[in-house]
Amino acid sequence: MGEILFYILASITLGTALLTILTRNPIHSAIYLVICFFSIAGHYLLLNAQFLALVHVIVYSGAIMILMLFTIMLMNLNKEDETHKSIASKIAATIAFCLVGIVLLAGLLRTKPVVESYFQSGEDFQSIKVLGKVLLNEYMVPFEFASVLLLVAMIGAVLISKKDKQKEA
């Protein structure tokens, strides 16, 4: 049962991910991206990670919503936009992506799953209580760094939009 579901979900994930980059219409590709993210949330649910699945839906589907709004607002949708990029930049993008993929793969292969220790202690590692404790004790510093990074990005966005207004005036 779980295996069949996994294969269905995996084919949806891969199919919609491919369609996201192959579709010409920017709105369609945003919608395919949403479906792709939902199927990833489904994978999390299969792994019994409810918190992760829901946060994934909230954060990513909300983000895609904003992406959609911006696509509608900023792009000319009357004619199908086809951006012409030189072959060199296409090759560069592919290589860069492959390198990132290798780094991610290498990093993930070297990780040690900590699930075993939770199985032994009998703690419910899915629960948000355990997750919160781990996040704010063991990984306190990276967690705070991530929030500072988000804050910086937010201030940057505000600053950019402010500057534009001053120029117009």
Added chain:
Amino acid sequence: MESTIIIEKGIFIVIIFALTMVMAMYSTWAERKVAAWLQDRIGPNRAGPLGLLQPLADGLKLFSKEEFIPDTKNKFLFLAGPAISMSVALMTSAVIPWGDKLQIGGRDVILQATDIDVALLYIFGVLSIGVYGIMIGGWASNNKFSLMSAMRAGSQMISYEVAMGLAVIALVMMSGTLSLREIAAQQSGMNWNVFYQPVGFIIFLVCSFAETNRTPFDLAECEAELIGGYHTEYSSMKMGFYLFAEYASMFISSTILAVLYFGAYNYPGIEWAVENWGVNIANSIGIAVLFVKICFFIFFYMWVRWTIPRFRYDQLMNLGWKMLIPIAIANIVITGIVILLADKFL
């Protein structure tokens, strides 16, 4: 054992589904009656006694209308719009505790479709999907007014979701759980969260109005500017679905308000009732009490609709970003300080 649980939950889900539908149906009737009452009219009174069959007549009319689909390249998305709106409006009810428990045939029946650890997050997740129905429908209509209305609805929902989430964080800090069942149980007797979190409640209430696209925040379907809004191009039952989804989500958001802030199924003396009258009777009264609270909030929605005129769009954005969010953040900080002090000195 496994199959009995599945059957039990299945029956329960069907009951909730039917209930949401009936409540949404009679909300349309109630809306007309309340509007008539507030404007000193009589309201619908032809179909059945007191016009009670009016929703059925409306449904029949919508079903028998001609189905018209505009000439658009995105036919599938056009059809998907109302479907998404409707399914999302019905999905939220899965995690709501409608009552404590009943004893049927010697076993405890928990009155909740599913009790997940992160129910509150689930509600926010579903809410963030909700806007897709409107966005996709409005965009696929291939109509400038529909698109404009969908854009308004989308940016409004995103803005108010932030304030809503922040308002709930203060509540979660107090209750220490994301499970709606535990939040409901903590408010036993008159320990309702509204007395401890009045500011959070008001922010949450205002945001629910915006999230359900109700007046004074119904700029998405502002007739004077945008014809009918995002459902301008829809006809027959597809438009009915959009309208129906609005009423269904109004019912659900009233339920969430009642559960989070107004004590859910709790009423003063529930423990005494459990001791003296038995679990079944006490909790049946609890369900009835929850429905009274829900009906009050639905009435409140209508009351506001016919009292406060629509905001301007910039006023709406200012209210969301410059008023509600700072107040919600201040509320979080104050709640944190109070919890800390209470831990130290009490």
